[in-house]
Amino acid sequence: MQVKLLPQNQMLTFSGSMIVSILLKKLDLLPESVMVIRGTRLLTEEERIQADDTIEIRSVISGGV
């Protein structure tokens, strides 16, 4: 599967299919801190990402100071 990380604009490749929560753990990302997007839909932690999927993981954390 192809994973695009935003705003880093970084592409990652993982082999095989994977549950969203497992992928987030591998990337050390908290579920509350990102949206996992496949096409036009958001995926919950329980959903499986297929080997041929391309998904976007978009950070929702913003701020300064």
Added chain:
Amino acid sequence: MKCTRCRERAELALRSHNAAFCRACFLIYFQRQVERTIRQDKMFTPDERILVAVSGGKDSLALWDILIEQGYQTEGFYLALGIAEYSSQSQQKAEAFAKKRQVNLRIVQLEQEAVPVPRAAQFTRRPACSACGTMKRHFFDQAAHDGGFHVLATGHNLDDEAARLLGNVLYWQTEYLARQKAVLEPSHPKFVRKVRPLYRLSELETAAYAFFQGIDYIIEECPNSAGATQLFYKDIMNRIDAKMPGSKRNLVQKFIHSAQSLFVMPEDSPPRECEKCGMPSYAPVCSFCSLVSEVERKHEQAQSTSKPEAHSSKQTDRAEQPHLHEVH
């Protein structure tokens, strides 16, 4: 995972609410949360004119979107900070939103009206975020006053408030805690009421709302925010909330509605108006005008050192109205 309300396939799980929502039910939930906040915290009424401070990011555009949806009288205000590509992209997002929704957006360019944030950071010892905050407070206040608005609304969300609260408590900043309110009543006739209608909604919720509504917001972060303390505090709060879902929401809401009133503002009202810009001030010259003067002076010194014949012609009297570029 199924939607808690309708049992359709869920797109978003909210651990702090022990709930999951499909797209349609989430939008209803979000709308009700904002409606309840505005009503319970007595933020504003449909008769009042609201100036929405927009940055081109998810929170401010989500706020503007839902206030439009709910029929409030709104206009947007965008302050172009002069932070290279980031500012031009965020301005484009704000302008595109205003055009699509057919609402009025007021734009002020710091480059023309004061000094851009990078120059302020370059010629003073202040961090860019500190200079940025001073500029924003000044121009937001001035735009709300000059435009005859009743209310200034900003897109601060639950995570912003939690991070701010954590920082204020860590150093017991009692003056800041006294000002950390969802509704800040004006302390001077030239100020308007300041409200934060999204303070009960997390960043994930505002981002999901923007995504579901098709709002094209700037995803890139401000380059000055890298390593910002607020981001560290947000990460800490999210890690606590991951272990104890709902704790972040509880912390903020209990503070706002119970503990906040224990902190009293030390001064009631700015006693005078700034000699230069005419806005309320505690000193003869307000912090904004002091900052701009310092930057202009040091910038001119630097220019005259490198190019003796070159002198800045920047106008220093800011009592005139800022030039507003409007998008319809």
